[in-house]
Amino acid sequence: MKKVAFVVAAAMTCVATGAQAVDPHVAVGSAQYSIGISGFVPVICRATVDATVVPTQPGQVSLGSLNEFCNNPNGYEVYADYSPNLGKASLLVDGQKVPLGNAGSTRISKSNRAGIVARSVTLDLPQDVQSGSISFRVVTL
Structure with a gap:
């Protein structure tokens, strides 16, 4: 059971670290994650x-x-x-x-x-x- 929990925690850390390197709007805290999404809508x-x-x-x-x-x-x-x-x-x-x-x-x-x-x-x-x-x-x- 501990081994599975460790693998999940390691995967979450990798995902958060990868997202932080790609998008400057991602903030990784000790217990919180936030992701900012932006987009552009054409004028019609x-x-x-x-x-x-x-x-x-x-x-x-x-x-x-x-x-x-x-x-x-x-x-x-x-x-x-x-x-x-x-x-x-x-x-x-x-x-x-x-x-x-x-x-x-x-x-x-x-x-x-x-x-x-x-x-x-x-x-x-x-x-x-x-x-x-x-x-x-x-x-x-």
Whole structure:
């Protein structure tokens, strides 16, 4: 019995000594062991809408839900990029009007931390707008 206990104790000492040589976060005390583990998570951000094709008729057309996901701890911004002929249109994002304008890109939302958000999005097309394209992108802060 003593021989088995000695072998186990010797094995634990070897494991602890080997870990201490490999990782500086391992502390070996007389009766305690602690191991520190660290890792790196890549930043992943995306913005998607439910609708892929909508009719080009004047008035409000639902794009469904704008689903935002970003794990950047410093935050993110969501932009709508659109074709020039949609410059007179606007978006309704959770009931708030966002004019598109002539720039071809406009900020939809901003967050100062990581987040998962779903927003209701509607495209408001005036009478004289022809077909166009709109896409959404995320920029990390």
